[in-house]
């Protein structure tokens with residue numbers, strides 16, 4: 347028997363027609379369920395083209411290398427990245443600037459930016475310098491620790507150098523099931539079944555089958571957090587069934603980081619995904635239970651939200667959770683005094699996200 351399989355990679359994130367371009371994320375919709383219209387798109391292929399694109403944006407008022415391509419290049423040299431997030435569709439600039447991570451307490455740990463030994467940042471410059479300039483940074487530079495996890499607020503990361511220890515053990519196999527190729531039929535039928543159960547508020551249905559919340563909790567407090575969640579679960583175990591469809595609670599590890607907006611201490615990352623309805627106003631199934639889990643993490647145990655995930659409430663008072671937050675703000679003032687790389691006052695701290703970011 348001959349079975350033919352056709353793979354369909356995700357659509358490009360920017361799609362244009364005669365009315366302009368729309369930016370999509372990997373889930374298909376933004377948190378506010380609105381379209382994200384973009385005026386124009388540039389695909390620079392060299393650092394100089396990227397600098398000119400930044401200069402053009404600055405004078406008149408971009409997606410960089412993808413992780414998959416970096417993995418291929420590293421693999422060609424017979425090496426492997428020490429850490430990477432579990433989805434390869436992200437850009438290297440995007441994952442570095444949001445502090446993305448895999449999982450490890452070994453060596454420098456699971457966050458990608460902690461393995462960087464050099465970085466180029468394209469920042470605003472004077473007219474005489476061509477409106478944008480390339481700043482090359484190394485660990486000895488004072489702003490290196492601000493630039494690593496910089497949320498796109500300091501400029502555009504155009505290049506980074508990563509040092510891989512050659513004595514690392516392991517086979518470099520990617521064995522996380524969540525983002526491997528999957529039949530469209532399976533994805534569609536899971537979504538349809540879940541929609542039906544959600545519309546019918548069917549708890550039983552969720553238990554027979556089964557957007558993302560993610561918090562970094564201090565390794566010291568993680569045991570108490572887990573005990574509290576277990577107490578909540580024991581009140582009515584079925585209420586927890588929904589997360590089983592999305593691999594349950596994922597637990598990962600990251601080491602303390604020197605990046606100003608990285609993790610200040612060894613942390614355990616707790617991550618769970620939930621069904622998001624097509625209509626933004628439809629509450630989550632068992633919303634009270636999941637909000638309780640979020641509140642335990644963010645308010646009782648002081649978890650830090652992932653810079654690229656979570657609902658806005660997770661970012662309440664987030665500045666106070668980072669001892670070096672003010673140092674980051676000082677570097678922002680130094681490199682981008684006119685706030686060209688932000689939208690709004692410091693900056694409604696980046697996370698009133700949706701299309702705007």
Ligand SMILES: Cc1cc2nc3c(=O)[nH]c(=O)nc-3n(C[C@H](O)[C@H](O)[C@H](O)COP(=O)(O)OP(=O)(O)OC[C@H]3O[C@@H](n4cnc5c(N)ncnc54)[C@H](O)[C@@H]3O)c2cc1C
Pocket residue numbers: 372373410430431432433435436437438439440441443444445446447448496497498499501502503504652654703
């Ligand atoms: C399916 C999926 C799985 C994920 N898995 C993980 C995971 O396992 N672990 C984890 O930690 N995270 C994970 N993430 C989060 C992901 O790492 C971040 O959302 C990352 O920012 C996505 O990269 P991007 O290229 O899409 O960035 P974008 O969404 O394009 O940008 C995110 C931010 O980075 C800034 N930025 C982008 N490029 C640059 C650049 N070149 N220079 C400076 N700033 C820049 C943007 O301004 C923006 O503020 C996942 C996300 C998805 C959608």
